[in-house]
Amino acid sequence: MPNTLDCLIVGAGFSGIALATELKKRNCTFLIADQNPSVGGTWFTNRYPGARCDTPTVDYAFHHSPLFDQTWQWSEDFATQPEILEYLQQFTNFEQLQPFLLLNTKLSDLTWDEKRKQWQATFTDGKTLTARFIALALGSLSKPFTPTLPGHEQYEGQQWHTAQWPDTCPSFRDKSIAVVGTGASGIQIIPELAKECKKLYVIQRTPSLAMPASDNQQAFINRRRIRKTQRKLFLNMLENSQFGSSSPTAKTPGTNMSDEELETRFDICWRNADLFAMIGITTDLFSNIQSNRRVENLFHQRLRSHSLSKSLADTLLNTPDPFGTKRICIERGYYASLSKSNVQLIDVRDSDVSLERHSIHCSKSNRNEKLLPTDHQPERSTGYQIDAVIYATGFEAFTGAILDVDIQGCSGVQLRDFWGSFPKTIAGIFVRGFPNLFLLQGPGSPSVLTNMAQSAQVQARLISQTICNQLDAHDSVIEVTSNQEIQWMSHSQMLLEKTLFYNTRSWYSQKSNVNPQLHFLPYVGGIPKYEKEYQSIIAP
Ligand code: NAP
Numbered sequence: 001m002p003n004t005l006d007c008l009i010v011g012a013g014f015s016g017i018a019l020a021t022e023l024k025k026r027n028c029t030f031l032i033a034d035q036n037p038s039v040g041g042t043w044f045t046n047r048y049p050g051a052r053c054d055t056p057t058v059d060y061a062f063h064h065s066p067l068f069d070q071t072w073q074w075s076e077d078f079a080t081q082p083e084i085l086e087y088l089q090q091f092t093n094f095e096q097l098q099p100f101l102l103l104n105t106k107l108s109d110l111t112w113d114e115k116r117k118q119w120q121a122t123f124t125d126g127k128t129l130t131a132r133f134i135a136l137a138l139g140s141l142s143k144p145f146t147p148t149l150p151g152h153e154q155y156e157g158q159q160w161h162t163a164q165w166p167d168t169c170p171s172f173r174d175k176s177i178a179v180v181g182t183g184a185s186g187i188q189i190i191p192e193l194a195k196e197c198k199k200l201y202v203i204q205r206t207p208s209l210a211m212p213a214s215d216n217q218q219a220f221i222n223r224r225r226i227r228k229t230q231r232k233l234f235l236n237m238l239e240n241s242q243f244g245s246s247s248p249t250a251k252t253p254g255t256n257m258s259d260e261e262l263e264t265r266f267d268i269c270w271r272n273a274d275l276f277a278m279i280g281i282t283t284d285l286f287s288n289i290q291s292n293r294r295v296e297n298l299f300h301q302r303l304r305s306h307s308l309s310k311s312l313a314d315t316l317l318n319t320p321d322p323f324g325t326k327r328i329c330i331e332r333g334y335y336a337s338l339s340k341s342n343v344q345l346i347d348v349r350d351s352d353v354s355l356e357r358h359s360i361h362c363s364k365s366n367r368n369e370k371l372l373p374t375d376h377q378p379e380r381s382t383g384y385q386i387d388a389v390i391y392a393t394g395f396e397a398f399t400g401a402i403l404d405v406d407i408q409g410c411s412g413v414q415l416r417d418f419w420g421s422f423p424k425t426i427a428g429i430f431v432r433g434f435p436n437l438f439l440l441q442g443p444g445s446p447s448v449l450t451n452m453a454q455s456a457q458v459q460a461r462l463i464s465q466t467i468c469n470q471l472d473a474h475d476s477v478i479e480v481t482s483n484q485e486i487q488w489m490s491h492s493q494m495l496l497e498k499t500l501f502y503n504t505r506s507w508y509s510q511k512s513n514v515n516p517q518l519h520f521l522p523y524v525g526g527i528p529k530y531e532k533e534y535q536s537i538i539a540p
Contacts, residue, residue, distance in 0.1 A: 004130045011137035013041015015440035015456040022464035035106035048162040049192035051081035054330035058223040077220035109406040137440040143400030155355040158388040172196040175387040186392035191333035210331035214273035242526030244454030249280025254291025296323035307335040321504040359383040398443040409434035426488040435479040443521040
């Protein structure tokens, strides 16, 4: 290896591996550092019971290598965490990326050396490296968020976060457990815990909507067949899809669809538990509130008639924002588990949650108290004895892992100061004043609104092309201008304001120091528009 690498990639999940594969093809010198002892990123750390993909894994995969496709066979349509982790490990071996891995190595500082036009990277063990380019592939959803519940210092029971699951899964047999959070992770772990626990308290602040998982073998077989035998067609489908998915999506708005037509489409999405087909069921699901409500009504009707008792339906269908603006989940026994005698759903929408030594407490907050007549007010505080708390409380999305690194760009400016109260990027990749630095799946990227494996590969291709165009000119620097920044930000903001995502509340715009005004962070235009706009603004 030379003294100064062409590129240091940080993060060995889907994005980091995708970029490494591209750079290796183009004969760049690079290394991939990761704090974990294995590749896998999110699929290494999120190893809680029930963790699996809810995008069909035939789509949620690398598409670089037809040869690897001949050796790898998914065992089911929505693969489990261990299978996806094994896929990533085997792909890394197949692409002979092992020699480029620096595992168990956590990046702490990055400093731009203006004179040498290169980055200096320092790791927590004191090791340093220099590289012309840095690619931060740290994951949009990688730094776990754990709320600081009042009383946590006196709590003496066990506690885990779904995204920091221990190597050896604890036994929950005969235990009383509280799960805080009912997003995608909560919905996956709760039915598994319900099989074992003596008592399971499900602490729900905002419900998520979920479709029952499908066992439609035919859909799985078709997808696999097309990928294998009609590869060009399959890749075209992914490239031309807003969501980077091979799922069928509508070409017409809901306003042009009869009720029968909409219901027929809905049935197919529901039967296949097809998330991207569901959010692509009409072209105006996220821009026309009437179309959105029609789909939401069908969703609610289906849940009322198939999955939910009347009393649960009132709580679980009471979602504050338009349909799909909080991520739709796939469930395997989640709703059924809430009706089990050992499970209790606790709605804490208007309550404060706190901990004591061996219990979790939900007390009515003052927020809506005045609105209720006295005889309808729940008891002020209820405590539940527990042995453990499981936080399924998600992530410091988009910015958490990046800002854990001290990043100092031109003129000594720190990234956290530059971002201040808004993580401004261009295409979710570039940050003005931080030359030769690339973010993968960063704030402002299509990432989490798409098939993440596909959008990772699109960004990896764009970044590797940019890097390789510069390799011969040793002292050239890639730096975006304020004009490009203005163009990109106004383009993405204009798209956002036309959608129902604007002003909604979820982790897509999670409140944090970096985003106190709750700006919606992902790019809403979908992958093909993103690439087109990228070519016109960044690489004309
Ligand atoms: P999440 O969607 O952010 O859910 C976190 C949950 O914790 C929410 O229900 C949230 O309530 C609740 N919560 C947070 N702080 C709380 C507090 N102080 N008191 C009570 N409740 C609190 O996180 P996630 O479930 O880990 O999922 C995040 C994303 O990761 C998903 O949307 C998905 O993109 C990805 N993911 C994918 C899969 C998959 O493919 N199968 C699986 C897991 C995760 P509020 O909504 O009220 O804030």
